[in-house]
Amino acid sequence: MSVQVNVDFDLSDVKADLDAQINTIFTSVLNNDIPRILKENDLEDPESYTLLLKNRGQTRRRQLRTIRPKYLKLGKDQPTFTFIGGEGNFEGAIEAAAAALRMAVRRAPYRTGKYSSNLGYFVGGGNVFTQMSTYGLRQYEFKQGDSIYITSPVKYASMLEAGFFSGYYKTEDLRGGILYKVAKDIAGRMGNRVAVSFEYRSINGGTFPAIRIGPLGSFSPRFDRPGSAASKRRRRGR
Secondary structure, X not given: OOOOOOOOOOOXXXXXXXXXXXXXXXXXXXXXXXXXXXXXXXXXXXXXXXXXXXXXXXXXXXXXXXXXHHHOOOOOOOOEEEEEEOOOOXXXXXXXXXXXXXXXXXXXXXXXXXXXXXXXXEEEOOOOOEEEOHHHHXXXXXXXXXXXXXEOOOOOHHHHHHHHHHOOOOOOOOOOOOHHHHHHHHHHHHOOOEEEEEEEEEEOOEEEEEEEEEEOOOOOOOEOOOOOHHHHHHHOXX
């Protein structure tokens, strides 16, 4: 004869107590500890720094005044606040962009018409971008909101990115995409020094898959999935 015994515990009160304690801790961090640290480092003015908050597995650019204690979550990784003071320095971004372009050229499929020969840098922050050489990047007067984009502005660039990302194209082993894979590699190597994204960007009349690079904190990194509904909507300008 088998015997089954179920032992249930009601831990709702314990969880409520823990949640209350965590909320109290984060309230103190936001209202007392962080302001004190910012004051010690002459960063009291919100306009004098960029805040990157790593929480729930994602890093986003945030405003300190809008963060609520209940939004912060303890887990495998604790929330991390990174305050970046001063104006964005593009020296590191140019270094990362040069490395990314070299990797992209090496990874570019060679049976795709003019894709490889058109890979290059595009600089801007709105809808108008200027194509540049590495020398041009080093001489350029970057403005607030500018980023460096690496792409090949050929009409079939999005199709190639999605096809190789998914493994649909078998001519070469480029699973993981062309620029998407390079962006991920650069983010892994240099993401603690510069901001890196892979996104679909409207550049001078067309929308193309592109690696975006800028000073750390200049934008919130994101990685659009090639061939996804989101990337298709961006390509259609929605």
